[in-house]
Amino acid sequence: MRLAAGQRAWRVLWLVTCATLIIASPAFGQATSTINGRVVDQGDALLPGVSVIATNANTGVVRTIVSNEQGVYSIPGLEPGVYEVKTELAGFAPAVRDRVTLAVNTTITIDFTLRLASVAEELTVTGEAPLIEVTQSKVASSIQATELENLPMITRTVSGMLALLPGAVQITPTHRSKENVGSVSYGGSAGTNVIPTVDGADNRDNQYGGPLMTFTTESLEQFQLATNQFNAADGRSAGAALTMVTKSGTNVFHGSGFVFERDRKLTAEDYFTRQANADKVPFSRQQFGGSIGGPILRNRVFFFGAGEQVLEDTSTPVPDALFNQKQLLVDATNAGLIPPGLVNPNHPRAGARPASLLMYTIKGNAQLANAHSLMFRFAGQTDDRDAVVFTAANDMREPENSRIKMWSAVGQHGWLWGNRGLNQITVQMNHLWRLSDVVSSITGEHYMRDFPRVPVFPPRLAFPSVNTGAGGQSGSMTDTAPTH
Incomplete structure (x- = not known):
């Protein structure tokens, strides 16, 4: 079906606008941070479908992401601050990483290894070495x-x-x-x-x-x-x-x-x-x-x-x-x-x-x-x-x-x-x-x-x-x- 002239004009205008936004020079920077990583089991097998929950300790704001088929997750757009990161998957014990501090404009990698849960249990990890950003060279x-x-x-x-x-x-x-x-x-x-x-x-x-x-x-x-x-x-x-x-x-x-x-x-x-x-x-x-x-x-x-x-x-x-x-x-x-x-x-x-x-x-x-x-x-x-x-x-x-x-x-x-x-x-x-x-x-x-x-x-x-x-x-x- 042929498009009317008016519809074609609007489509061309939309494409030009999108192209302009893509190639234009950046005017804004990044003020938020990202937590990403990989989730595996004790045999180092990738675990898809794991809910990864990041909770801001000061505001209580919760962000939830599900790991993909490679077991990889990424939670962008987080305000700088202190977070608790938790995993949930049926049949596995939850794992918690406590007191994760995010600086401005940084990306922190946190990998999880989940254990099978025979009874109700939760693994909380605290007191580890400070997290180091390895995704940027700046x-x-x-x-x-x-x-x-x-x-x-x-x-x-x-x-x-x-x-x-x-x-x-x-x-x-x-x-x-x-x-x-x-x-x-x-x-x-x-x-x-x-x-x-x-x-x-x-x-x-x-x-x-x-x-x-x-x-x-x-x-x-x-x-x-x-x-x-x-x-x-x-x-x-x-x-x-x-x-x-x-x-x-x-x-x-x-x-x-x-x-x-x-x-x-x-x-x-x-x-x-x-x-x-x-x-x-x-x-x-x-x-x-x-x-x-x-x-x-x-x-x-x-x-x-x-x-x-x-x-x-x-x-x-x-x-x-x-x-x-x-x-x-x-x-x-x-x-x-x-x-x-x-x-x-x-x-x-x-x-x-x-x-x-x-x-x-x-x-x-x-x-x-x-x-x-x-x-x-x-x-x-x-x-x-x-x-x-x-x-x-x-x-x-x-x-x-x-x-x-x-x-x-x-x-x-x-x-x-x-x-x-x-x-x-x-x-x-x-x-x-x-x-x-x-x-x-x-x-x-x-x-x-x-x-x-x-x-x-x-x-x-x-x-x-x-x-x-x-x-x-x-x-x-x-x-x-x-x-x-």
Whole structure:
């Protein structure tokens, strides 16, 4: 039977869309992990039809897979955490592997040897050597949530944590807007070469490179830094692949809170300050926040939220004896040499440099059935910062007193096709814009005076990512239309 013209057109469009999704460059990474292995009996004969059950110790979420005709099983799409893995087959004693710890973006192999069951019995294996990933050759380091909480960091930032890993060095950010996000060089490459993903979604700055936004460490479950020999899904950079996973709620309500204070009264004078008989540079930093999470429906639906704010007030002294002796009659840095209302040759706020950073994350998880799961995560960041005149942080091409606001929304659906693989669809939108109350001193660069809400980056729409078990493929489209 011949197809109508309209039906043929829809079929061609469908084939083109599928081909585009298959060949498009990956835009999403892997934030989940996999347990696989082989099941045999005591005579080393393969056992098909064995139910392999993985239970998350914190959430109670259960994933069940049946071994195939070769006795092989694979359970992909598992959230990082601690699991109990159990086998069930009629006529054989159940075998249990307890306290299996999954790191982010890893594959662990657990083989089972089942014994015939003459009476009701169960074999539980504990205390074995730590499981080692043997399916990938990448060189990677991981930091867990307990390390994030307990490491003595002076700023408690993600970039500071990354600098502790082998091959990583914290460097000066490439742009003033990145001061709170931070920048880290891996293996001698530029800090802009990192490919960061959060919860399997893109977190890359399309303009300056490196991470787009930062997350409070209170919201992170763990992260992994792959610096060499990583797979093709992560190989989109000459630097490193950074995979971060945010925390999720569990079956137990839990929360946290913290306050950190730094002040110049609590710091010692350095050698040069003592030699100059000068006062310590004014400095004040308050960092506070917390988190809360728990079940909405036990073993099924969970929520988690975290927030953090950093208030910092610093001053940069001017290296001029006349200025220090207060012999100047006026503060010339605010006066300008041309009538008010026109372009100012210098930026305001000489001396003072207040800054404020607000970060928050909201996440929800739902296990609809054994094969279906949902995740939604919304994260935001507001960065208020004033720069002073004649400093290294000065960028004369852009406004100095600015507010940078950004948010990221991610939705994800996972569908487990038995041993055939995992279909994971991820939808994401990142948005960033800058607000300013001053203009640039460079002719032609003062557009933000008339457009105070011009987005720095155009919105980005990403196509779904299809994970076939060997890797993910997806595409992306950038909307360059003006935004008002």
